[in-house]
Amino acid sequence: MKAVCWHGKEDMRVDTVPDPQILNPDDIIVKITSTAICGSDLHLYGGFMPTMEAGDIVGHEPMGEVVELGSAVTKFKVGDRVVVPFTIACGECFFCKKTLYSLCDTTNPNYEMARKAMGQSPAGLFGYSHLMGAFPGGQAEYLRVPKANVGPIKVPDGIPDEKVLFLSDIFPTGYMAAENAEIEPGDTVAVWGCGPVGQFSIQSAWMFGAGRVIAIDLVPERLQMAQQKGKAEIINADKEKVHERLMEMTNGRGPDRCIEAVGTEAHVGTGIDTYLDRAKQAVMLETDRPHVLRQAIMCCRKGGTISVPGVYISMVDKIPFGAAMNKGLTFKMGQTHVQRYLPTLMQKIVDGEIDPSFVITHRAPLQVAPEMYKTFRDKKDGCIKVVLKPGGVV
Ligand SMILES: NC(=O)c1ccc[n+]([C@@H]2O[C@H](COP(=O)([O-])OP(=O)(O)OC[C@H]3O[C@@H](n4cnc5c(N)ncnc54)[C@H](O)[C@@H]3O)[C@@H](O)[C@H]2O)c1
Ligand SMILES: [Zn+2]
Ligand SMILES: [Zn+2]
Known part of the structure; x- marks a missing residue:
């Protein structure tokens, strides 16, 4: 065959x-x-x-x-x-x-x-x-x-x-990502990545009772699909500062629930950390590029949840774990x-x-x-x- x-x-x-x-x-x-x-x-x-x-x-x-x-x-x-x-x-x-x-x-x-x-x-x-x-x-x-x-x-x-x-x-993956996000009725859910998994996370966030869904990506047609088919508000990470925009959109509190549907191959947004990750990955000092995971931790509202359907393979570097701990965040993830x-x-x-x-x-x-x-x-x-x-x- x-x-x-x-x-x-x-x-x-x-x-x-x-x-x-x-x-x-x-x-x-x-x-x-x-x-x-x-x-x-x-x-x-x-x-x-x-x-x-x-x-x-x-x-x-x-x-x-x-x-x-x-x-x-x-x-x-x-x-x-x-x-x-x-x-x-x-x-x-x-x-x-x-x-x-x-x-x-x-x-x-x-x-x-x-x-x-x-x-x-x-x-x-x-x-x-x-x-x-x-x-x-x-x-x-x-x-x-x-x-x-x-x-x-x-x-x-x-x-x-x-x-x-x-x-x-990908449909169950988006659905489990939304379930793992522990959405309460009316919550604002931010979804990083508008690839197929992000699209189904957006669809599923509504099924679990989200009040608002904000989708983040760098690819215009993927953002457009999130907006048109997913009824999400959108942020283009190539053109806008994601943290600032999310704070503006949530009166400074941050999204209640964050879904990281990008994973290990995050691309350059407006941050410089991704360049460092790429360099380390190239010389095998780091296996993954966790730019979005870092950003989600910094953006998530205190006491919120970070759901990670995005795949990671081995070692990630410089995760602001102190921020996660002190902000009382919950992490849920998995295949x-x-x-x-x-x-x-x-x-x-x-x-x-x-x-x-x-x-x-x-x-x-x-x-x-x-x-x-x-x-x-x-x-x-x-x-x-x-x-x-x-x-x-x-
Ligand atoms: N947990 C599971 O069981 C499971 C199942 C399927 C897929 N996945 C994982 O989910 C992730 C997404 O899968 P996919 O099929 O949608 O892949 P994809 O590559 O099509 O989507 C990833 C998206 O992330 C976007 N992106 C990259 N950098 C970004 C950034 N800095 N900010 C915002 N968006 C950014 C890309 O533009 C792309 O649209 C992958 O890591 C994949 O391995 C996990
Ligand atoms: Zn798959
Ligand atoms: Zn078994």
């Missing part, structure tokens, strides 16, 4: 690789019909994620048709259409029982490697390095899905791929417990409360994935979200 494979920094290729096989009785094989490129994939593309190996199949936002079943699969039959969460969870361990699926204790075969890096290992993830389990990813014609009785969700008849595809990651949110969010889509396809700007066959990575990373051609179609774009 064809699959998108990582070969090094900024080097994704479409390779011919062996078709996946059923390995365990609770596996299914899915023929992929739609699969997206995520901001998290850009950390692989940029070479920031350690333990990637040449030839690794990437991608973790897939859906498609079940074509083969292991003998212990009870939840699906051949021909079912399913969306596959990026987190692989057993459903039975201490963490899964608490619905902390992205922290599943049993699905990372490279547990020891992760334990050395983090103290304990989180769950295995599709297409996201050997540290996270070396699971072949979903930017491919076929995908083996382990723990099929726990992860994937069946798509009701008549609902097109594009409405449900983002249940695999999304996708399985926890699937029934609720599928229902919202079926009921027409939200159509997540509004973020899609690019549709392309799998073969042009390498080009699409570049377009998405560089935010060229108005690109906000790319959907790859292994069967071709119809």
Whole structure:
């Protein structure tokens, strides 16, 4: 089959690789019909994620048709259409029982490697390095899905791929980011990053009762989407001083809840710290560029909450932790417990409360994935979200 494979920094290729096989009785094989490129994939593309190996199949936002079943699969039959969460969870361990699926204790075969890096290992993830389990990813014609009785969700008849595809990651991620922000009715919620995760954080902040949503980014068309589709007030961090603007907009108190949907690759806003981070990152003195995390801590109102869906990889430098402590801030973060949110969010889509396809700007066959990575990373051609179609774009 064809699959998108990582070969090094900024080097994704479409390779011919062996078709996946059923390995365990609770596996299914899915023929992929739609699969997206995520901001998290850009950390692989940029070479920031350690333990990637040449030839690794990437991608973790897939859906498609079940074509083969292991003998212990009870939840699906051949021909079912399913969306596959990026987190692989057993459903039975201490963490899964608490619905902390992205922290599943049993699905990372490279547990020891992760334990050395983090103290304990989180769950295995599709297409996201050997540290996270070396699971072949979903930017491919076929995908083996382990723990099929726990992860994937069946798509009701008549609902097109594009409405449900983002249940695999970014819609639940935005939703959990808003839940983690501990929004109280009427709160002002500031969202840094108007990429796909930021867009769904904005949509979800309203669902949790926000009174105002303020969106911050540097890319005009992303801000425009936040304003038009997300009904957010906007700040362009390239042109305005974010801290000053937020204070003006909140009578000097700061936003009650801050969502950091940018992560480790923050770009230069109006601050100089990002230049220092880039220099340190280049010589491996720092793995991440936490410009936005710093800014959120300084802007958040006293006693507020900072929710971090943005991915960090290892070490961050010069976090104003004293400010966070003395201002009594709460931090909540993590890889999304996708399985926890699937029934609720599928229902919202079926009921027409939200159509997540509004973020899609690019549709392309799998073969042009390498080009699409570049377009998405560089935010060229108005690109906000790319959907790859292994069967071709119809
Ligand atoms: N927690 C999870 O489970 C989970 C799931 C999916 C994605 N993520 C992470 O969420 C983050 C966002 O993902 P995405 O798909 O939206 O990616 P993206 O790269 O499209 O979006 C990031 C956005 O941040 C903006 N940005 C950069 N610097 C900024 C600054 N200084 N101030 C304000 N905005 C700035 C960029 O212009 C861009 O629009 C990534 O770190 C990704 O890895 C986490
Ligand atoms: Zn993702
Ligand atoms: Zn588990």
